[in-house]
Amino acid sequence: MQYTSFNPPARTLMGPGPSDISPRVLQALSRPTIGHLDPLFVAMMDEVKSLLQYAFQTSNPITMAVSAPGSAGMETCFVNLVEPGDKVIVCRNGVFGSRMLENVERIGGTAIVVDSPWGRAVDVNKVEDALKAHPDARFLAFVHAETSTGARSDAQSLCQLAQQYDCLSIVDAVTSLGGIALNVDEWGIDAIYSGSQKCLSCTPGLSPISFSEKAVQKMKARSHKVQSWFLDQTLVMDYWSSSESNKGKRSYHHTAPVNALYALHESLILLHQEGLAASWQRHAEMHTILRSGLEKLGIEFIVPEQDRLPQLNAVHIPEGIDDAKVRNIMLNEYNIEIGAGLGGFAGKAWRIGLMGYGARKENIALCLAALKDALKR
Amino acid sequence: MQYTSFNPPARTLMGPGPSDISPRVLQALSRPTIGHLDPLFVAMMDEVKSLLQYAFQTSNPITMAVSAPGSAGMETCFVNLVEPGDKVIVCRNGVFGSRMLENVERIGGTAIVVDSPWGRAVDVNKVEDALKAHPDARFLAFVHAETSTGARSDAQSLCQLAQQYDCLSIVDAVTSLGGIALNVDEWGIDAIYSGSQKCLSCTPGLSPISFSEKAVQKMKARSHKVQSWFLDQTLVMDYWSSSESNKGKRSYHHTAPVNALYALHESLILLHQEGLAASWQRHAEMHTILRSGLEKLGIEFIVPEQDRLPQLNAVHIPEGIDDAKVRNIMLNEYNIEIGAGLGGFAGKAWRIGLMGYGARKENIALCLAALKDALKR
Structure with a gap:
C-alpha cells in the first residue's frame, strides 16, 4: 500500500468546533x-x-x-x-x-x-x-x-x-x-x-x-x-x-x-490582547449580523431569544430541505463546514458556530452566500 | 502583565522523549x-x-x-x-x-x-x-x-x-x-x-x-x-x-x-517508507556508535549488554561529576537535552535517547563532543 502526506484543504470552520484557527x-x-x-x-x-x-x-x-x-x-x-x-x-x-x-x-x-x-x-x-x-x-x-x-x-x-x-x-x-x-x-x-x-x-x-x-x-x-x-x-x-x-x-x-x-x-x-469583554462583545455583535441574514433566508432559530448562545446558532432545517445535500454543497463547493444536529436534533437542526477567530464578518458573509445557493438547488 | 509569543530554541532532543522530530x-x-x-x-x-x-x-x-x-x-x-x-x-x-x-x-x-x-x-x-x-x-x-x-x-x-x-x-x-x-x-x-x-x-x-x-x-x-x-x-x-x-x-x-x-x-x-526492519537496524547501529564514544569517555552502562535498549542508553554518572552542571552546559551552551535519572536513579544516571529521527550520526557526534567538553569543566 502507498501512503502520501495528508494535505487538507483550507476550510472555513463554522460548526460546533473545532473553530477557525488564527x-x-x-x-x-x-x-x-x-x-x-x-x-x-x-x-x-x-x-x-x-x-x-x-x-x-x-x-x-x-x-x-x-x-x-x-x-x-x-x-x-x-x-x-x-x-x-x-x-x-x-x-x-x-x-x-x-x-x-x-x-x-x-x-x-x-x-x-x-x-x-x-x-x-x-x-x-x-x-x-x-x-x-x-x-x-x-x-x-x-x-x-x-x-x-x-x-x-x-x-x-x-x-x-x-x-x-x-x-x-x-x-x-x-x-x-x-x-x-x-x-x-x-x-x-x-x-x-x-x-x-x-x-x-x-x-x-x-x-x-x-x-x-x-x-x-x-x-x-x-x-x-x-x-x-x-x-x-x-x-x-x-x-x-x-x-x-x-x-x-x-x-x-x-x-x-x-x-x-x-x-x-x-x-x-x-x-x-483583544480583552475578554471585547471578545464577548464581538461574539454578540457577530451573532446579530448572522441572525439577521438567516432570518432573511427564512431560517428560524430553535432556541428562544433570551436563551440563545451567540457563538452557537442552532436553527431548524426548513421544511422540504435535504440536510446532507445542503451541508455537502457548502463543504464541497465552498469549503465551509456547518454542524449537523446531534442526538435528538440529528436531521432536524443545523448548528452554525461563530467561535473565537471564526466570529468574523467575512465568515458570516461567505456562510450566508453559500447557504443561500445551497438552499435553492 | 505583558505576554509575548513563545519562541523556543531549536534543541537536539536526546533524552527519554520527546525525541527529535522530523x-x-x-x-x-x-x-x-x-x-x-x-x-x-x-x-x-x-x-x-x-x-x-x-x-x-x-x-x-x-x-x-x-x-x-x-x-x-x-x-x-x-x-x-x-x-x-x-x-x-x-x-x-x-x-x-x-x-x-x-x-x-x-x-x-x-x-x-x-x-x-x-x-x-x-x-x-x-x-x-x-x-x-x-x-x-x-x-x-x-x-x-x-x-x-x-x-x-x-x-x-x-x-x-x-x-x-x-x-x-x-x-x-x-x-x-x-x-x-x-x-x-x-x-x-x-x-x-x-x-x-x-x-x-x-x-x-x-x-x-x-x-x-x-x-x-x-x-x-x-x-x-x-x-x-x-x-x-x-x-x-x-x-x-x-x-x-x-x-x-x-x-x-x-x-x-x-x-x-x-x-x-x-x-x-x-x-x-524507511521500513520497520530498517528502522530497528538503524537504532541498533547508532547505539553501537554511541556506545563506543561513551566508552572512550570512560562512561559505563548501567544495563548489562544483553538487556540493553539501543534507543535508551542509561549510563552511570562518573564519580565526582556534578549531574546538573553537565546537563546545564549541554542544554544551555549546545542546545542538547539528555535525560536525568528517574525514581531510584535520580542523580545517579543519565539517559541518552537515540529514538526515531533522533537516531542519527550527527546527533551522536554532537552529543559526544558536548559531553566531553562538559565533563572536563
Whole structure:
C-alpha cells in the first residue's frame, strides 16, 4: 500500500468546533519541540496558567490544561470530586448533561437528574426544587453553554443556588469560555472545564480546568483514591505547580503535549490582547449580523431569544430541505463546514458556530452566500 | 502583565522523549485544521489505523490512537480489560511497572507483583513461578522497554508464558515501538500501548494502542461498565471504525485532536517508507556508535549488554561529576537535552535517547563532543 502526506484543504470552520484557527496559532503549533521539563517550557506553562486564570476570571491556583480533550476535562472534575455514594444534582438539557450523568454513574455516585427541554436554558426553579428535595446532595452540575442545542443557562444563578444549598458547583464551560460572560470567582464556581477548540480557537485536544479552594479541600479530604491515575489532580498539581514555588523542580507525571501547549499559549495571548469583554462583545455583535441574514433566508432559530448562545446558532432545517445535500454543497463547493444536529436534533437542526477567530464578518458573509445557493438547488 | 509569543530554541532532543522530530512532521502538524467528522479527515484516520497496524505488525481491527499521552494509553488497556477482583501479575523493574500497579489497584483488581532489579530485564523464571503459584491470574502485564532504566525485556517469551497459563498479556511498548523488534500478532500480544513521542518521533500527546480478538472478547464479556467514560473502548471503537464499514457515518465520541493526528500520520509514513526492519537496524547501529564514544569517555552502562535498549542508553554518572552542571552546559551552551535519572536513579544516571529521527550520526557526534567538553569543566 502507498501512503502520501495528508494535505487538507483550507476550510472555513463554522460548526460546533473545532473553530477557525488564527494563522498565529498554527505557526506556534509547529515551532521546534523542546523537552517537557526544559526550564523554558516550564516557564511557558506558568504563563499558560496565568493566561487561563485571566480567561476564567479566577485567582484559583489550581488552574491548568488537562492533556486531553474536553470530555477528559469533564471526567477530571467528576472523578476528583465525586466519591462513591455522593449525591449529585445533574441538570440535563442536551447531550452533555447526559454525559455528566454517565460520569457520576461510573464513579458510583448517585445522580438526581433535573431535565429541562432541549434548546432551553436549565430551569432554575426546578433545580431549586431538587436541591430542597435532596438536602444531602453534595454537588450541582450543569452545562453553561449546551453545544448540542445552542442554549445558554444562567450559570450565575445556578452557582448561587449551589452555595445556598451547600453544594459544590461543577460547570461545563466547553463552548462558553471566551465567547460569553463567565466569571469563575465572582460567581463562586467550584470546578470548571472547557475545551481548546471552541471560543479559544486553538486546535482540539486540550481542556482548561480550574478548581476553587473549596473544591481543593474536598479533594484533600477524599476517603477513596481517585479512580483514574492519569486524571488524578493530586498528582498533576505537582506537575503544573509554579516553577517559582518549587524552584523549577517539577515532578514528572506524564509527558505534556508540548506543541499543543505552544498553540494554547498563543491562542490565550490573542484573547488577552483583544480583552475578554471585547471578545464577548464581538461574539454578540457577530451573532446579530448572522441572525439577521438567516432570518432573511427564512431560517428560524430553535432556541428562544433570551436563551440563545451567540457563538452557537442552532436553527431548524426548513421544511422540504435535504440536510446532507445542503451541508455537502457548502463543504464541497465552498469549503465551509456547518454542524449537523446531534442526538435528538440529528436531521432536524443545523448548528452554525461563530467561535473565537471564526466570529468574523467575512465568515458570516461567505456562510450566508453559500447557504443561500445551497438552499435553492 | 505583558505576554509575548513563545519562541523556543531549536534543541537536539536526546533524552527519554520527546525525541527529535522530523521537519516533515512539524509541517504536517500545522496544516489547516478541518472538522473531526470531515470525510477527508475520516479517510486519514483510516490510514493512521492501517499504518499503526503495520508499525505494530498486527491485523487487529481495534488498532488506533488514544487522544492523550502514553499514560492514558496504559490506563485504557487496564480499565477496559481488568475488572474489580481480577488478578493481574504485574512485572516491576522500573517506574512504569509501578504505574501499572497503580492502575490495577485503582480498578479494584488484585495485583501480584514480580520484582526484578532496576536496570535488568524482567526475570522470566520468576514470572513463570508466579503464574504457577496463581492459577487464577487473568492477566500478565509488563514493560517491553523500561524508559526509566534502559532495560529490554523478552516480550516474546513473556507472552508465550501468558498464553501457556491462560492469561491475557498487557504490554507497555511506549519506548519500544519502531525502535526494536516488536511483532504483536506473531508473539500473541493481547493489549499493547505506545506513545507518539519516542521512536515514532512525533510530537507528544497521542498513544497508539491495539487489542487482540481475545482481548475484545474479554471487553465484550465484562460485567461492570468501564470506569472511565473517556477511555471506554466500546464507545471509542465506533468513533474509529472504518469509514467504509459504516459508510462514513462515524458516531461522535469526543473531538479528535485533528492536527496532532496529522503529525502522527506523517511520522508513520516516515516509518513505513524507511521500513520497520530498517528502522530497528538503524537504532541498533547508532547505539553501537554511541556506545563506543561513551566508552572512550570512560562512561559505563548501567544495563548489562544483553538487556540493553539501543534507543535508551542509561549510563552511570562518573564519580565526582556534578549531574546538573553537565546537563546545564549541554542544554544551555549546545542546545542538547539528555535525560536525568528517574525514581531510584535520580542523580545517579543519565539517559541518552537515540529514538526515531533522533537516531542519527550527527546527533551522536554532537552529543559526544558536548559531553566531553562538559565533563572536563
